[in-house]
Amino acid sequence: MWTRLTNVCPTLALIVAACMPAAHSVAQDFSLHEADADNLATGHFAWDPQLAPSGPMHMVVNLGEQRAFVYRDDVLIGISTISSGKPGHQTPTGTFTVLEKRKFHRSNEYDDAPMPYMQRLTWKGLAMHAGHVADHPDSHGCVRLPRRFAQALFKATSVGMQVTITDQEPDEETSTAS
Numbered sequence: 001m002w003t004r005l006t007n008v009c010p011t012l013a014l015i016v017a018a019c020m021p022a023a024h025s026v027a028q029d030f031s032l033h034e035a036d037a038d039n040l041a042t043g044h045f046a047w048d049p050q051l052a053p054s055g056p057m058h059m060v061v062n063l064g065e066q067r068a069f070v071y072r073d074d075v076l077i078g079i080s081t082i083s084s085g086k087p088g089h090q091t092p093t094g095t096f097t098v099l100e101k102r103k104f105h106r107s108n109e110y111d112d113a114p115m116p117y118m119q120r121l122t123w124k125g126l127a128m129h130a131g132h133v134a135d136h137p138d139s140h141g142c143v144r145l146p147r148r149f150a151q152a153l154f155k156a157t158s159v160g161m162q163v164t165i166t167d168q169e170p171d172e173e174t175s176t177a178s
């Protein structure tokens with residue numbers, strides 16, 4: 001139908017496209033080069049893995065900023081908003097390794113809650129996964145990611161990737177993360 005619409009009335013097609021909600025992707029939000037981590041709206045992200053098509057990956061999660069930064073071969077390829085642990089369930093800081101990946105997983109601790117695109121960081125309940133991203137810490141300790149970002153990240157990463165979770169300022173964290 002979209003092809004027929006663009007062939008019949010290109011102007012109407014542009015109006016309809018402009019009114020459709022934007023998907024959370026680089027192609028429809030903004031390019032990674034234009035991304036400003038401080039100005040990402042809640043639940044949004046920028047993802048452009050072609051900036052560094054190969055090489056080792058690592059991720060830095062900044063709890064104070066509620067942002068995640070993904071690097072491949074030390075080149076920034078993704079930025080996302082996140083929700084970390086709420087008071088009483090704080091997300092721990094440190095350097096972790098992705099221990100396990102499961103596309104479909106359910107929480108063992110919290111009422112069988114769905115944790116799609118789960119990447120386990122500890123055997124005691126810390127993981128990154130798709131979920132509701134609020135504008136503040138809101139999880140039971142996990143790092144919640146926008147669904148489409150979690151899906152893209154899941155496809156790009158492998159078991160063994162390092163993830164640094166920090167409460168330090170972004171300049172300090174990026175200079176020491178590798």
